């Protein structure tokens with residue numbers, strides 16, 4: 001089935017999956033680790049607990065479980081997947097790509113694949129690569145995973161960052177609309193502004209600050225963040241991305257907004273700026289925190305399970321974070 005206007009193949013969502021680890025790290029647990037309080041965290045972020053990977057778990061093992069659920073949902077065999085993309089900034093190792101490991105463990109033997117390192121916007125970026133490959137006829141069935149083990153790069157002596165993030169994985173399989181029969185991909189966007197490493201980054205481990213005793217002493221292998229700058233950026237970009245959809249389709253067409261689960265206060269500030277009601281938003285930030293590239297696909301599957309994806313209505317997924325980079329994904333369910 002091609003779009004008669006563009007002659008491109010129409011794309012839909014075949015399957016969705018997610019996985020979060022068992023272990024819960026509550027605000028009370030964090031009170032015992034750093035100078036913070038449940039009240040401060042809830043008031044500033046809306047987060048009450050987050051999930052933390054077991055010592056034996058890595059990003060690929062969580063991504064694998066999410067991918068298996070998505071394949072089951074799609075009623076597809078691993079052999080049918082011809083492209084595997086993994087959005088992550090906490091891959092199993094700096095290289096090879098975590099996508100390769102997941103493909104191997106999943107039994108995907110007939111595909112190419114690579115990682116997309118765009119932090120919190122990684123999943124919406126990777127999903128747009130997936131849809132472009134299908135639209136052009138290059139790929140047929142693309143598995144997109146967003147998976148993070150952020151607990152391994154968090155400094156649990158730094159209260160500015162350690163209270164905000166958690167671990168987990170989500171996955172989506174894109175295919176032709178004809179086969180998927182739901183979740184038509186209508187479009188998306190991408191933007192970036194480089195030179196912003198002071199806003200949010202992990203400085204160590206790359207060519208700028210390779211691992212050394214000095215880099216370890218300076219704690220460069222942990223995430224660093226300038227919270228206020230991120231806050232302002234996130235509210236502005238979230239509002240701009242959703243406003244673009246409202247202007248094109250009208251607000252009544254929007255069934256649900258599933259933003260990057262950044263922080264409840266940012267979500268509320270952006271929705272107030274847009275003059276849109278909070279009940280349009282799907283949020284699970286209170287129990288998972290911010291899981292970076294995993295946040296949108298984890299929430300997408302939960303929204304699906306809870307009947308929040310309404311037939312014929314728009315699903316808007318704005319995401320933003322380190323880069324700075326931002327983008328959105330738009331589906332009609």
Ligand SMILES: CC(C)(COP(=O)(O)OP(=O)(O)OC[C@H]1O[C@@H](n2cnc3c(N)ncnc32)[C@H](O)[C@@H]1OP(=O)(O)O)[C@@H](O)C(=O)NCCC(=O)NCCS
Nearest residue numbers: 035036037040044120159160163227228230231262263321
């Ligand atoms: C981090 C954030 C919650 C801080 O909220 P805020 O309203 O800016 O905080 P305030 O400016 O009122 O307070 C900052 C103070 O709180 C302190 N603080 C930071 N984290 C704290 C914590 N977990 N518990 C208690 N106090 C904390 C700071 O040390 C600072 O203290 P100081 O003024 O003595 O130096 C907010 O900036 C934010 O949400 N930023 C976005 C972060 C994010 O989502 N990043 C991921 C993007 S993908």
